[in-house]
Amino acid sequence: MAERREAFKMLFSANSAKVETNKGDAYYDRLFQQCRARLDELKASQPLQAIDFHEILSDEGYDRREFMKWASAATAMLMLPPMFTPLVAEAAELMTRVPVIWLELQDCAGNSEALLRSDGPKIDEILLDIISLEFHETLMAAAGHQADAQLEDAMHAFKGKYLLFVEGAIPMGMEGQYGTIGASGETFHEHLVRVAADAAAVVAVGSCATYGGIPAAAPNPTEAVGVMDVLKGKPIINIPACPANPANMVGVILHFVLTGQVPELDSLLRPKFAFGYRIHDNCERRAHFDAGEFVEEWGDEGAKNNFCLYKMGCKGPMTFNNCSIVRYNEGVNWPIGVGRGCIGCSEPDFWDKYAYERPMSDANIKAPTGGVEKTVDQFGLGVLTATAVGIGIHAAASAVAGKKSDEGEAQ
Amino acid sequence: MITHELIERIEGEALIDFRTDRSGRVQDAQIRFLHFRGMEAILEGRHPLDALVIAPRVCGICGHSHLIAAVEAIEAAYRHSGAEVKLSMKARSIRNVTKFSELLQNHLKWLYLIMLGESAKLLREEHPLPLKALNAASQANRLAALFSGQWPHSSYALPGGVTCDPTHIEIMQALKILAELERFVEAEVLGCSFGEFETIRSYRDLTALGGDFGKLLQNVERLGLADTGHSHGRFLVLGEHPGCRSMAIDGNTRRAADVANVSEDASAVIEGKTYAKNALYEGAFYETGPLARALVSGRSVIGAIHEAHGDSASVRIAARMDEMVDLLKNIRRLIETLDLSEPSYIAPPPIETISGEGRGIVEAPRGSLIHTLRIEKGKIIAYAMITPTQWNLGNGTAVSPGVAQKAMIGAQSRDKASFLFRTFDVCSVCTTH
Numbered sequence: 118m119a120e121r122r123e124a125f126k127m128l129f130s131a132n133s134a135k136v137e138t139n140k141g142d143a144y145y146d147r148l149f150q151q152c153r154a155r156l157d158e159l160k161a162s163q164p165l166q167a168i169d170f171h172e173i174l175s176d177e178g179y180d181r182r183e184f185m186k187w188a189s190a191a192t193a194m195l196m197l198p199p200m201f202t203p204l205v206a207e208a209a210e211l212m213t214r215v216p217v218i219w220l221e222l223q224d225c226a227g228n229s230e231a232l233l234r235s236d237g238p239k240i241d242e243i244l245l246d247i248i249s250l251e252f253h254e255t256l257m258a259a260a261g262h263q264a265d266a267q268l269e270d271a272m273h274a275f276k277g278k279y280l281l282f283v284e285g286a287i288p289m290g291m292e293g294q295y296g297t298i299g300a301s302g303e304t305f306h307e308h309l310v311r312v313a314a315d316a317a318a319v320v321a322v323g324s325c326a327t328y329g330g331i332p333a334a335a336p337n338p339t340e341a342v343g344v345m346d347v348l349k350g351k352p353i354i355n356i357p358a359c360p361a362n363p364a365n366m367v368g369v370i371l372h373f374v375l376t377g378q379v380p381e382l383d384s385l386l387r388p389k390f391a392f393g394y395r396i397h398d399n400c401e402r403r404a405h406f407d408a409g410e411f412v413e414e415w416g417d418e419g420a421k422n423n424f425c426l427y428k429m430g431c432k433g434p435m436t437f438n439n440c441s442i443v444r445y446n447e448g449v450n451w452p453i454g455v456g457r458g459c460i461g462c463s464e465p466d467f468w469d470k471y472a473y474e475r476p477m478s479d480a481n482i483k484a485p486t487g488g489v490e491k492t493v494d495q496f497g498l499g500v501l502t503a504t505a506v507g508i509g510i511h512a513a514a515s516a517v518a519g520k521k522s523d524e525g526e527a528q
Numbered sequence: 529m530i531t532h533e534l535i536e537r538i539e540g541e542a543l544i545d546f547r548t549d550r551s552g553r554v555q556d557a558q559i560r561f562l563h564f565r566g567m568e569a570i571l572e573g574r575h576p577l578d579a580l581v582i583a584p585r586v587c588g589i590c591g592h593s594h595l596i597a598a599v600e601a602i603e604a605a606y607r608h609s610g611a612e613v614k615l616s617m618k619a620r621s622i623r624n625v626t627k628f629s630e631l632l633q634n635h636l637k638w639l640y641l642i643m644l645g646e647s648a649k650l651l652r653e654e655h656p657l658p659l660k661a662l663n664a665a666s667q668a669n670r671l672a673a674l675f676s677g678q679w680p681h682s683s684y685a686l687p688g689g690v691t692c693d694p695t696h697i698e699i700m701q702a703l704k705i706l707a708e709l710e711r712f713v714e715a716e717v718l719g720c721s722f723g724e725f726e727t728i729r730s731y732r733d734l735t736a737l738g739g740d741f742g743k744l745l746q747n748v749e750r751l752g753l754a755d756t757g758h759s760h761g762r763f764l765v766l767g768e769h770p771g772c773r774s775m776a777i778d779g780n781t782r783r784a785a786d787v788a789n790v791s792e793d794a795s796a797v798i799e800g801k802t803y804a805k806n807a808l809y810e811g812a813f814y815e816t817g818p819l820a821r822a823l824v825s826g827r828s829v830i831g832a833i834h835e836a837h838g839d840s841a842s843v844r845i846a847a848r849m850d851e852m853v854d855l856l857k858n859i860r861r862l863i864e865t866l867d868l869s870e871p872s873y874i875a876p877p878p879i880e881t882i883s884g885e886g887r888g889i890v891e892a893p894r895g896s897l898i899h900t901l902r903i904e905k906g907k908i909i910a911y912a913m914i915t916p917t918q919w920n921l922g923n924g925t926a927v928s929p930g931v932a933q934k935a936m937i938g939a940q941s942r943d944k945a946s947f948l949f950r951t952f953d954v955c956s957v958c959t960t961h
Contacts, residue, residue, distance in 0.1 A: 223565055225957045226540065227588025227680045233662055264536055288564075297562045300532035300543065331570065331585045338566030359585065359681055415686060416873030421693055445678035449670045449701070455677035455684045455692035460581055468582065
């Protein structure tokens with residue numbers, strides 16, 4: 118476990134993995150003071166749960182040294198300089214003071230499932246157990262009308278302070294009747310708008326909540342859209358992917374606890390610390406791409422030798438996410454590890470553009486050139502995911518664009 | 529009196545309209561699902577292999593079963609069109625290892641996150657969310673991910689095999705995780721060794737078990753629910769499962785089941801009451817899932833208890849727990865006998881040349897899952913799914929109730945009826961898809 122954490126840190130702080138976020142000493146000194154003040158303020162506030170964090174850690178077999186190693190890896194993941202490590206450690210201890218409300222809308226619960234087994238260091242798991250999840254349909258003790266009451270209570274008690282996590286798309290067709298909540302029959306849309314009104318920030322988790330996801334795939338039977346398509350006037354953080362990587366969910370909460378602010382975002386509102394580079398940039402099969410060694414057919418010699426999957430339709434070069442570093446299920450594996458190629462599940466419209474049996478090498482687009490460390494804002498958006506990208510147009514776009522099964526991805 | 533009761537802490541949520549008499553006893557329960565995505569419509573018109581990406585995303589907790597059902601449906605379409613599609617033993621075994629791991633994690637979560645907590649709540653006792661159970665479920669997911677790349681939502685199976693090519697290192701890792709899971713189930717779930725568990729023949733001995741399984745049965749007993757929750761006594765298994773053939777049981781009669789006798793009833797959907805269609809066998813409601821599988825395969829302890837207690841809540845719970853032991857045994861056998869020198873994948877003809885119909889049937893955590901598709905020259909023309917919870921949570925009438933409905937009718941209170949509902953391992957996203 119400790120070795121993996123070290124490897125994790127090295128990967129996140131390696132030059133190839135980094136988005137250029139170094140803003141100079143003056144900036145970090147200022148940020149450091151800001152975080153210090155924020156943590157002092159949180160420390161003075163009442164904990165939402167009576168929990169001795171260090172007691173839990175030691176019960177689970179972690180000593181202080183182990184915990185600080187975790188904190189330094191988490192600092193690297195958030196792309197902060199090492200001087201922030203003690204603050205990140207403090208923020209972890211104070212996570213219980215930030216209330217989280219989690220809503221499930223038009224979803225498959227896959228992100229909740231992923232959250233239950235956050236990646237890598239088990240300390241993440243402990244953190245998830247103690248964050249003040251004031252409302253979560255699957256995880257909380259209350260159910261039914263009692264749960265309704267609990268949601269009302271949490272919204273009232275933590276007005277303006279809670280982080281709202283949303284899992285699932287919002288069906289807008291048939292006046293929202295494809296998804297209703299509770300005995301009163303409130304639509305998902307009404308429900309989201311009401312609960313979001315007093316949130317400090319809204320975190321859209323998974324591809325359904327960010328871009329409409331699978332429900333919004335052509336012909337988009339329920340006219341599903343993402344959170345940012347219907348919610349205005351609120352800070353929104355998108356954590357796409359199907360499912361979203363739990364490490365990134367923890368990262369966003371940690372960042373919010375630490376700074377009181379949303380992390381730096383790209384044009385699709387994704388945190389740059391997680392989506393600032395492509396799968397391809399840190400892929401374990403990257404050397405084979407560079408050497409021109411490809412799997413040409415499923416099950417061939419190239420497949421046996423773990424060659425690059427680009428010609429089999431891997432979307433790693435077009436997909437911005439950190440799964441090649443974080444991997445899945447406590448780091449045990451990831452899709453490329455089983456020779457299946459990336460389906461670009463964290464990109465808008467992946468369901469209509471990126472299904473993996475359509476090799477991008479056959480499509481009428483060029484392989485990415487000009488440096489693989491460019492970020493989504495500099496590169497890619499216009500070229501690679503051409504037609505249907507844009508905030509607020511997903512539903513319309515997928516209905517109009519139809520199923521692009523045979524046309525490739527050309528503009 | 530009619531009351532709307534919301535059932536959460538499942539995958540999605542359900543609404544039950546209870547009709548109760550003056551004492552609060554349940555006379556009728558109408559089950560409604562109010563969330564729909566239209567997955568079948570999304571699949572139609574697409575490239576067949578898209579189903580391997582889209583179908584798993586029906587459900588975050590049994591997506592892998594959907595993947596296997598989808599890939600088997602495509603393979604069946606190959607055969608239907610006269611084309612050959614071969615699978616190595618190795619590919620078959622790996623698919624089963626990942627599928628059984630998914631069943632295992634489901635049962636663990638159902639026991640710890642839902643049933644122990646809900647029963648404690650009804651007894652007004654504390655039940656903190658146990659970290660140990662989350663960790664165990666995570667290990668089952670890791671086991672699946674070793675071969676499938678990630679869990680939930682992997683797409684590593686293809687017509688003709690699987691994309692992974694495990695080495696001895698993965699096998700060693702898998703056996704290590706498996707040993708951890710076996711230890712957990714023995715020490716925490718059962719409170720005895722597998723050997724001791726196998727000698728148990730009576731319900732009394734099951735409830736006396738020291739582990740959390742025994743604790744749940746004791747809770748159910750203390751709630752006075754052990755001998756309640758009886759349904760129609762009709763059981764159905766359609767997919768292949770270890771020691772288990774496709775079979776329909778109706779009281780004392782057993783016969784081979786034929787999927788041609790399966791039908792769907794959409795009347796409640798058309799009336800706008802719910803988004804869930806009923807699934808019927810020979811026009812009647814049949815229960816699917818672990819209890820059906822245990823009775824078909826003749827697993828001794830469950831058979832004996834069923835004989836004595838019928839299809840009660842406690843027998844239903846016992847069957848799901850007993851299945852964990854069975855799954856672990858099968859996963860070990862499959863991994864230990866895996867021949868790594870066999871191919872993982874044998875290429876079939878290009879899918880663009882295929883026109884035909886196919887059906888894939890899988891025994892998923894909650895019961896029989898059916899995917900049916902028709903392909904015309906490499907394009908999906910029609911796609912239909914019948915999911916496990918459609919069988920169990922069907923919405924009948926007071927005169928002819930569905931499986932879970934019948935189990936709830938007669939319960940002393942709505943709370944107790946809701947608990948009985950959960951013994952079926954409720955899933956909303958799967959039911960409506």
